[in-house]
Amino acid sequence: xxxxxxxxxxxxTKAFGGVVALDGATVSFHHGKVNALIGPNxxxxxxxxxxxxxxxxPDSGRTTYKGRDITGKxxxxxxxxxxxxxxxxxxxxxxxxxxxxxxAAVRPGGLVGGLRGARRKAEVERALSWLTRLGIEHxxxxxxxxxxxxxxxxxxxxxxxxxxxxxxxxxxxxxGVNPALLERIGSLxxxxxxxxxxxxxxxxxxxxxxxISDHIVVFDRGRPIAEGTPSQIRTDERVLGAYLGx
Amino acid sequence: MRLAGLALLAVAVxxxxxxxxxxxxxxxxxxxxxxxVLATSWNFVGGFTGYISLGHGALAGLGGYGTAxxxxxxxxxxxxxxxxxxxxxxxxxxxxxxAALRVRGASFVIxxxxxxxxxxxxxxxxxxxxxxxxxxxxxxxxxGMLRPEHHxxxxxxxxxxxGLALLAWWLIDRSRFGLGLKAIREDEDKAEALxxxxxxxxxxxxxxSAAFTGLAGGLYALWFGDLDPVFQFSILxxxxxxxxxxxxxxxxxxxxxxxxxxxxxxxxxxxxEFGNTPLHLVATGLLLGLVVMFMPxxxxxxxxxxxxxxxxxxxxxxxxxxxxxxxxxxxxxGVR
Numbered sequence: 019x020x021x022x023x024x025x026x027x028x029x030x031t032k033a034f035g036g037v038v039a040l041d042g043a044t045v046s047f048h049h050g051k052v053n054a055l056i057g058p059n060x061x062x063x064x065x066x067x068x069x070x071x072x073x074x075x076p077d078s079g080r081t082t083y084k085g086r087d088i089t090g091k092x093x094x095x096x097x098x099x100x101x102x103x104x105x106x107x108x109x110x111x112x113x114x115x116x117x118x119x120x121x122a123a124v125r126p127g128g129l130v131g132g133l134r135g136a137r138r139k140a141e142v143e144r145a146l147s148w149l150t151r152l153g154i155e156h157x158x159x160x161x162x163x164x165x166x167x168x169x170x171x172x173x174x175x176x177x178x179x180x181x182x183x184x185x186x187x188x189x190x191x192x193x194g195v196n197p198a199l200l201e202r203i204g205s206l207x208x209x210x211x212x213x214x215x216x217x218x219x220x221x222x223x224x225x226x227x228x229x230i231s232d233h234i235v236v237f238d239r240g241r242p243i244a245e246g247t248p249s250q251i252r253t254d255e256r257v258l259g260a261y262l263g264x
Numbered sequence: 265m266r267l268a269g270l271a272l273l274a275v276a277v278x279x280x281x282x283x284x285x286x287x288x289x290x291x292x293x294x295x296x297x298x299x300x301v302l303a304t305s306w307n308f309v310g311g312f313t314g315y316i317s318l319g320h321g322a323l324a325g326l327g328g329y330g331t332a333x334x335x336x337x338x339x340x341x342x343x344x345x346x347x348x349x350x351x352x353x354x355x356x357x358x359x360x361x362x363a364a365l366r367v368r369g370a371s372f373v374i375x376x377x378x379x380x381x382x383x384x385x386x387x388x389x390x391x392x393x394x395x396x397x398x399x400x401x402x403x404x405x406x407x408g409m410l411r412p413e414h415h416x417x418x419x420x421x422x423x424x425x426x427g428l429a430l431l432a433w434w435l436i437d438r439s440r441f442g443l444g445l446k447a448i449r450e451d452e453d454k455a456e457a458l459x460x461x462x463x464x465x466x467x468x469x470x471x472x473s474a475a476f477t478g479l480a481g482g483l484y485a486l487w488f489g490d491l492d493p494v495f496q497f498s499i500l501x502x503x504x505x506x507x508x509x510x511x512x513x514x515x516x517x518x519x520x521x522x523x524x525x526x527x528x529x530x531x532x533x534x535x536x537e538f539g540n541t542p543l544h545l546v547a548t549g550l551l552l553g554l555v556v557m558f559m560p561x562x563x564x565x566x567x568x569x570x571x572x573x574x575x576x577x578x579x580x581x582x583x584x585x586x587x588x589x590x591x592x593x594x595x596x597x598g599v600r
Contacts, residue, residue, distance in 0.1 A: 071457060073453065073456075073457065092456070092461075092463075093453075093456040093457050094456050094457075094458075094459050094460055094461045094462065097456075097457055097458060097459035098459045102457075102458075103457055105454070105457075109451050109453075109454040110451075110454075111446070111447050111450035111451055111454070111455075112450055112451075113450060113515075114443075114446060114447070114450060118443060118446075121440075121443060122443050122444065122446075122447040122455065122458060122460070123458045123459065124440055124443075125459060126440040126441055126444065131440065132439060132440050132441035132444075133435065133436075133439045133440075133441060134439060134440055135438055135439060135440075136438060136439055136440045136442065136443040137438075177458060178458070181458055181459050
């Protein structure tokens, strides 16, 4: 029996001019698990994320989240449905303090709520607690553009978590990150997963993928070619073929 | 400290009419404070969201013509007409914003320019209604009032509107809504991905900006008393707003006000001295170039950075610069 699904897509297709980035991708990610999405460069992983989160509109196909159709919905609606994401090239609000970067994820709550102060005590405390959890609370007052690459990645994650998503999509969390930080991100993902958050992670670092994932989906040329547990994937011939070209 | 500065600014602005040596200078003051209101109104869009609109001149023009036409055609009292015109411009900003705010960057700038040109054509061609190029005379709201007194009254009316616009900007600046707008300025897609309904945010702030711009345009119409499409729907008006806001600093409450003081006074001076030549435009362009090159964040932040460097000693002192003995002396209790 398969576990309940989180993000699920049917026949997702997207072409950029003549280049087919997604070619009928039918995938189901497991709710409450750490899922990984791997594949060679150009296999459509980031395009898949962009379609799921509404950043780009697929040419055809459907996306559902916990059974609800979210195809073609604007990104903020999908975000509010409980899907948070980070970007491959980490994106933070450069000329805003780290604290404001995290506070920007607060839902204003209507017109009246929108005119409330942005730095109300309860929210600031919650934001600081995320910064603390990610180990960058001492940088709360620093503008994001003055942070190092690794710190910016942690800040981006803090902002995403502030919105309290039940499902988190991470696009290459290990990219350009030193080994110590990599370990911290890995264990953080496991911790947050234990607290009930589902993860879908695009990643090239196989060591990280194999150590933290429950379920792995392998993409090649815009569609899944294999899925299973880390041990299953490690020995799958199609996966080896896609990666090594044999 | 901050309150004292605020009070000082208010006193300086409000005491100007009683210090102005003659009615001409006073009328120049009205023009400059009108610029200040316009630039501050522009900064709701430009400063918060980073969308550079060159089309705000059209909104001011619509406010002016709206007020004038409501007085002359509908027979409304001047200030009722002004309020209605402001509301109309705000309402019109919804469909305009709907169309214009879909595109970003250079495309938005071009769309905003198109707005001005379209309005110019409409108001020039529809002469039977707007008076066309012959102009439209706006009845004075205070008949019988002498000119200096007229200038004085309007100076204070503009000052009141300026205060209102500044208050609204300040309120948004510290709010959650404002934080969302600034997030849009920094990275619109990222803000959207975090759950901010970016389009709705942009539209709301555009409408607020349009309302203040329309009111400023309407007040100008009542003060000046004569409207011509060429001046009301001029690319220059919007360009001045951009220049003033950028010069002062778009991320600061008082940036556009400061920019309006500098640019407005310079413009009036050049017009008075070299009235028959377009030299004031050359000077304005030169000023814009210098600011963009040397103070990309505007004058206020540049002055702030300078003040910090001069007034405060560097926070970190290199160990090489002091000896151990000096360090010991610096510590209150000496070496322990």
